[in-house]
Amino acid sequence: MKSAILGAACLVLCATAANAATATGGSFGALADGTKIDSVTLANGAGMSVRIITLGATLQSVIVPDKQGRKEDVTLGYDKAQDYLTRPNYFGVSVGRYANRIAKGKFSLDGKTYTLATNDGPNSLHGGAKGFDKRVWKIDAMSSGADAKVTLSYVSADGEEGFPGQMRATVTYTLNEKNELRLDYGATTSKPTVVNLTNHAYFNLSGNAARDVMGHLVTLKAERFTPVDATLIPTGERRPVAGTPFDFRKATPVGARIRDARDTQIRLGRGYDHNFIVDGKAGDLRTAAIVEDPVSGRVMEVRATAPGIQFYTGNFMDGTFFGKNQRSYRQGDAICLEPGVFPDAPNHPDFPSARLNPGQTYVNSMVFAFRTK
Ligand code: BGC
Numbered sequence: 617m618k619s620a621i622l623g624a625a626c627l628v629l630c631a632t633a634a635n636a637a638t639a640t641g642g643s644f645g646a647l648a649d650g651t652k653i654d655s656v657t658l659a660n661g662a663g664m665s666v667r668i669i670t671l672g673a674t675l676q677s678v679i680v681p682d683k684q685g686r687k688e689d690v691t692l693g694y695d696k697a698q699d700y701l702t703r704p705n706y707f708g709v710s711v712g713r714y715a716n717r718i719a720k721g722k723f724s725l726d727g728k729t730y731t732l733a734t735n736d737g738p739n740s741l742h743g744g745a746k747g748f749d750k751r752v753w754k755i756d757a758m759s760s761g762a763d764a765k766v767t768l769s770y771v772s773a774d775g776e777e778g779f780p781g782q783m784r785a786t787v788t789y790t791l792n793e794k795n796e797l798r799l800d801y802g803a804t805t806s807k808p809t810v811v812n813l814t815n816h817a818y819f820n821l822s823g824n825a826a827r828d829v830m831g832h833l834v835t836l837k838a839e840r841f842t843p844v845d846a847t848l849i850p851t852g853e854r855r856p857v858a859g860t861p862f863d864f865r866k867a868t869p870v871g872a873r874i875r876d877a878r879d880t881q882i883r884l885g886r887g888y889d890h891n892f893i894v895d896g897k898a899g900d901l902r903t904a905a906i907v908e909d910p911v912s913g914r915v916m917e918v919r920a921t922a923p924g925i926q927f928y929t930g931n932f933m934d935g936t937f938f939g940k941n942q943r944s945y946r947q948g949d950a951i952c953l954e955p956g957v958f959p960d961a962p963n964h965p966d967f968p969s970a971r972l973n974p975g976q977t978y979v980n981s982m983v984f985a986f987r988t989k
Contacts, residue, residue, distance in 0.1 A: 637762065644676070645697050653752065660792065670753050673770070674693070674710065680986045683989065709815070712772070712811070716891070716959035719849045756768065767787070767789075771784050781972075783805045798981065801981070816954055827911070830874070832869065832909050833909075844890065850959055887929045887931045887947075891925070891926050903919050905918040917987075919983040922982070929948055929952075930947060955982045
């Protein structure tokens with residue numbers, strides 16, 4: 617009898633423990649034109665929670681405990697939906713159809729040339745004038761349980777922003793009990809096209825952007841990177857990192873070499889704004905980067921299936937953007953680690969391909985795993 621009662625209690629408690637991750641819907645206000653923006657908060661029993669909003673399928677906040685258990689936000693962003701449109705910094709957004717740059721806003725497929733909006737000097741950046749980050753995505757599904765999940769989708773019309781083919785893009789955010797946040801991007805198309813979907817979170821592990829990230833230790837699992845020209849388009853070279861400020865094969869403070877103007881690539885990027893070629897086999901979910909803030913003790917490991925990862929140190933933030941909690945963001949206040957194919961791949965036949973054909977399903981998966989040290 618006694619054990620039956622204990623058994624029943626365990627059933628309840630164990631079920632609670634095993635189902636600790638929750639997905640909860642809410643509102644994130646409205647845009648200036650009245651369009652309502654929804655939110656979904658994924659939370660687990662280990663103290664982590666993230667908020668995703670339907671505008672740009674954006675990761676609006678990532679709250680993670682530090683070594684003392686203090687729960688603070690480790691991403692930059694805005695408190696109001698309209699700011700994501702008015703002040704384009706791509707904070708935490710889902711970038712598409714093509715993350716990063718396409719030279720001169722032009723590429724060819726099967727002998728036909730396509731022209732995109734040039735919104736970054738002579739080049740197209742992050743999908744053009746109104747990329748996927750500025751579109752309102754639809755919530756397709758959300759669930760609580762051992763993991764908390766939400767799936768969002770956006771259908772991009774044939775010819776939108778100059779890209780061929782109607783594209784259906786999806787992203788599933790999954791939070792588990794191990795403080796791992798997984799993002800699975802997917803896409804299908806009605807005509808041959810190019811695609812590079814990723815997330816553009818700006819991480820600052822100090823919590824609530826209390827300090828800049830120059831003291832964060834970064835490891836990049838990359839033997840080589842792709843140098844750029846003066847407009848940040850890859851030259852085509854795959855340069856070994858050995859002996860350069862781009863060697864992060866061992867954990868190194870971000871700020872250690874960021875001002876080393878003897879290196880032309882540091883000059884051109886105003887710091888780090890480069891694609892690193894992730895070691896190992898693309899398609900395998902392998903460790904691409906590790907970031908550690910020695911003060912808060914927070915550690916973030918990035919695992920990715922993509923061939924490359926863009927390492928960007930917020931070089932264009934100039935103190936004129938006021939983010940969450942009325943915080944002014946300045947150069948070097950965050951690290952972006954954006955897994956994807958290489959910038960301008962559509963114009964580099966020898967880079968891993970960004971082409972997507974009808975009948976194929978594009979996949980780009982990444983995990984941001986948090987722990988403390
Ligand atoms: C690019 C930067 C760009 C930034 C915009 C990054 O992915 O590499 O050059 O300024 O996005 O937020």
